[in-house]
Amino acid sequence: MAPVVLWSDALIWLLVLAASVLGWLSRRNPLLRAAWQRVGRNRAGMASATVLLVFVCIGLLDSLHYRPRLEEGAGRGAGSSNEKTAVYSVEVLSLLDFLLTPLRTRTEKTYSEPLATRAHAKESIKVRDADGQLRQSREYPRLKHGGAHLGADEAGRDADVAARLLRALGLAMLVWSALAAATAALLARRQNCSHRQAWRRIWHKESDLACNAVLATIAVLLLCGLPLAMLATDYHVFGTDKVGQDVLYQVLKSVRTALVIGLVTTLVMLPVAIFLGVVAGYFRGWVDDLIQYLYTTLSSIPGVLLIAAAVLMMQVLIDTHPQWFATAAERADLRLLALCFILGVTSWTGLCRLLRGETLKLRELEYIQAAQAFGVSDLRIIARHILPNLMHIVIIALVMDFSSLVLAEAVLSYVGIGVDPTMISFGTMINNARLELAREPMVWWSLAAAFVFMFTLVLAANLLADAVRDAFDPRLTGSA
C-alpha cells in the first residue's frame, strides 16, 4: 500500500505537534502549569476532556491515509495504462477505514432500521412454493448482512442481542475495574501511600487530578462503546442509510471532518487575529483605524453569503481543473480546506476585536511604561509583555470557537455550500436525512445518530471551554 498525505492530514498532525510543544512549554512555565492544574482539578472539565480525547483519537486514526495495492486480477482491469508497476486503488482509505472494514464493506440495498434483520421497505420477491410454482409476494426482504449469522432463526434476534449486551456489560466492568485498580496503584506509588488510601483519595476528591471524574467517564464510555462494538460485528447498530451504508460507520467518519473544521479553521484565523489585534491596540493611530475599518467592513457582510460565494468559486475552480487531483479524496479534501480557510477568514474579527481591546488596556499598564522607559523596542514589548498576557484570551477563544465552527459546518452543509457531497460529515448526514423525515414510516436513525454524536462532541468542547476559561481567567483566579 502507498501512504497518501492529504493536506488536511498534514495540518492535523502539525496541530498535534503544536499542541505537544505548547504542553511542553506549559510544563516549564509555573503560571501556565498552575492554570492547567486548575483545569485538572475541575471535574466537569476532565470528564469532557476524556470524551474529547476519544473523539480526537478517532479523528487521528482517520487522518492516516493510504491507497491499498490492488490484487493482480483486479488491477489489470482498473489500471491498464501502467501494468508493470504496482497498481494502487483510486480509493484512498484511512487506518480507521481499515479497522472498520466490516462496517464499511457490508452495505445493504437501502434503508434498514437499527438492529434489523429485514429491510425497511417492502419489495416484490419471487418465491418458489412447495408445489414448485413461482409466486410473487410483497414483503420485507431479508438483509444481506444484518443478523445474517442467525440464519432462519430470526425470532432469536432479541435473545442474541440480550446475550451480547450482557457479555459486553461484563467485559466493560472487567476492563473498568482493571483500569481503576491500575490508577489507584499508580497513585499509591506516586504518593507513597497504601492502595486503600489511594482509592479513598480518588473518590473523596482529595487527589490533585479529578481522577474520579475521568474514571466515571471512562465507565460510561465503556458501557456505551463495548455493547456497540459487540453488536456492530453482526448487526447495523444504527441502521443503514439510503444506499445501504452503515450509519455507525458514517458517524465515526464524520468525527474527523468536524475536528478538521474546528481546529484547522482556528489555525488559519489565529495568526491573523493575534497579529492585527495586537498591532491595532499597541500602535493605535492610523494603523488602528485601518484595521478597525477592515474588520467592521468584513463583519458587516453576511457570513453565509460570503462563504457561499467563495465556496461556489472554489467549486468552479475544482471542476475546471480535474487534472490536479489524483483521487476523489484529494478533491474533497481540498474543498474541505477551502471551507476551513473561508470560515477562518470570516471568523477572525471577533477575536481580533477582543485582543485589540485587551491590548489597549495592557499598553497603559505601568509595566509596559516601565519597559518603554528602558527604551525596550516595540517588537520586544509586544513579544514579552503583551502576548503572554493575552494568552488566556486566545486559549479561551480557541476552545469556544471550536464548537461554534463544528455547528457552522453542519449548517453550511445543510444549505449545500459545505463540504464536498462525497465527504461524510455531520452536515451532509443531516442534509441527506432531512427529506426522509417525511416518509411514512419515518427514517429517523440517521438524523438521530448524527445528532447524538455531534451533541456529545460540542457539549464536551463547551464544558472544557468553561473549565479552561475558569482556570485561565485572571479575574477568576485572583493574582495569576
Next chain:
Amino acid sequence: MSQETTVNQERLLEVRDLSIAFANGRSLLAAVDDIGFAVAAGETLALLGESGCGKSATALALLRLLPTAGRILGGEVSFAGRDLLRLPEAEMRGVRGGGMAMIFQEPATSLNPVLTVGRQLAEVLERHLGLAGQAIRARSLELLTAVGIADPERRLGEYPFQLSGGMKQRVMIAVALAGQPRLLIADEPTTALDVTIQAQILELLQRLQTERAMGMLLITHDLGVVAQMATRVGVMYAGEIVEEAPRAAFFASPRHPYTQKLFAALPDLARRGRRLETIPGQVPPLSAMPGGCRFAARCAHAWDRCRQEAPRWREVGPDHRVRCHLDDEPDRARSPGSEAVSTRATGPLAAPALLVVADLCVHFPIRRGILQRPVGYVRAVDGVSLELARGRTLALVGESGCGKTTVGKAILQLLPASGGSVRLLGQELVGQSRRELRPLRRRLQMIFQDPFASLNPRLAVGEIIGEGMRALAMPGTHPQRPERAAAIAAVLQQVGLDPAAAGRYPHEFSGGQRQRIAIARALAVQPDLVICDEPTSALDVSVQAQILNLLADLQADLGLAYLFITHNFAVVDHLAHAVAVMYLGRIVEQGTVDEVLRSPQHPYTRALLSAVPSPHLDAQPQFIRLPGEIPSPAHPPEGCHFHPRCRQASATCRERYPGTSTLSATHTVRCHLYR
C-alpha cells in the same frame, strides 16, 4: 427615664464574639475572630487597621452582605434590640438602608451609571419610607440640599457621569441617609478623594451625624481621619481588635505595641531626616495564624508568653482596653533602644542642576468630527519649570488631575511634550529620536504608584529586573549570564530582598515587596534621577515607612535625585528638600520645604495644607474651606485658574494669570496678592 434612654443609646449596635471566615476549597480561613464592640447613638466608633485585617469584612457582616465565600461562624450582632444574625432575610432588607446604611470607598462604582440621581434616591425612599410621587421629589431635594449639593433641582435629573467625584460621594451619602438610618457604616469614605474634597466630606459627615444623632462606624486606615472624626477608636490587627479607647486616651497614650508602632511609622516633621520606625515582617496570612498573640512575631517586646498564650482584654483606663501581656508585666515594656539615627546629607544648595525643565507643556488635542480635526486642547501641563540637583528631592504636590503625573511622564519622554525643554545633564530630551534617547534613558527611571500593575505577572523577578540592563546594554554587565545574575542579586540585596527572589514571580510577593522589586528594577540601570509617582500611596502605613526609609538610604548611598510626585504632605515633609505645588497644569508655588509648608503664601497651598487631617489632637489647624472642585483643564477659568475657588480673589485675578513673584532666593509664588 433618662437612664432608660442611655441604656437604649448604649444598645444601638452591640457586637459580641463575632467570627467570620472565608471558605477556601474545603477549608475555612478565619478572617475575623471573636470581635466585640458597641456603638451608641451620636457616637463615632473608628475601626482602624491595615489592609487585610478584616475591618471591611466586619462591616459587611453587620449587614449580612458578605461575599458568597464568606461565612459568619458565630457571635451576636444586636441592633436596636434585635439580633441581626437571626433575622429572616425579608426583615433584614428593612434593616439594610432603613436601620443601618453603608457608604463605600469608591464613589465612581457605588452609583448605578444608567440611573439618574433622582431615581436612585427614589428607590430607597419608596422602599423604606413608602413615599410616592411628589413626596419623593420633595424629600430628594431636601436630602440633596442636606448633603450640600448646589442646584439640587437640576442634579436630580442628572446621571452619575455628569457629577464629579466629590459630588458622587455626596449623592452616595444622600442615598444612604434617605432611609433615615440610625447607624451609618462608612467604609473608607474618603480614601479615593483628594484632600480638599476629603475635608469637605468629613465635615459633612460630622454635621449630619450631630443633626441626626446617628451612630457611625467609620472604617479607615488613616490616623488623621480618626483624629478628626472618632469618639472612640478600635484598632484591628489580623482579625482581632487589639485596643479600644476613647479618642483622647488613644492619641495621648496608645498602649498596644502595634498602635504605638503605627504612630511611630507616620512620617512627619519631628522625624525629618531620621529613619522612620517600621514594623518588621508582615501581617500573618489567614491560613497560618499564630497561636499566641497575633502580633508577637513583629513585636519588639514579645517574649515567650506572647507566643504561647493569646492575651485577654485588660482595662488600662476608663473605657480603655488593650489586648496585650505587657500590662501584666510592665517592666518588660522598656523601649528596645532607639534606632540608629542617620542624618541625611543636606548637601549644598547650589549644586549643579541635574535636571532642568523649562516651560514644559503637554497639550492633548480634543478631536471632533469626521476628519478628527483638533477643536481644542486639554492643557494638562502648561508651562512648568523645575530644577533639581544631584542627591536632592523635589516634591511635586497637587490634587488629582492637576497634571503632576503627566509632568513625570513627559520628563521621561513617555508622553511627547508639546513645548518647552527638558535638559538632563545639559542634554536636551524633548524632540529626540528613540535612538538618541537611549543612552539618556539609563540616567532617569521611574517608580510607579501601583505595585500590582507595575510588574508583569508573567515574568520572573530576575527577568523583570534584567530587562532594563539588557535593553540598555549596561556597561560592566556583559551579556554573559553569570555576570548579569550577579548584578541582579546585588540590586535585590540593595533593596532588602533575598537574592533567591530572582527566580520567583511577582504574585508571590506582598505589596511592599513588590514595590521593592519595582525600585530594584529602576536601580538596576544605575540612574541619576528617579521619578517616584506616588510610590507609597497604595501601601499601608507600616510598609510605607519601610519604603520611605529605603528611598532615603538609597539617596544617601548613591546620591540619587528624586522627583517625588505625591499628594501626601506628611511624606513631603519627611523626605523632600524642595516643594512645587501644582494647580491645573501650572506650578503656583515653589520653594524649600520649610518655606512652602511652614509659611505657605499662595491661597491654594494654604487651603491644601489646612485640609490635611493631622494625626494629632492638638495640631488641628483651622480648615480653609475650598468651594467646588478642580475645573477641567480643557476649559480652565479665565485669568488666574484658582480664582473661582479663592476667597481673596479680586478683579485682577479674573482677568489675567499672575506672573511669578519672587519672595526669597528659593521661594516663588504666582499670585496677584504678592505683586
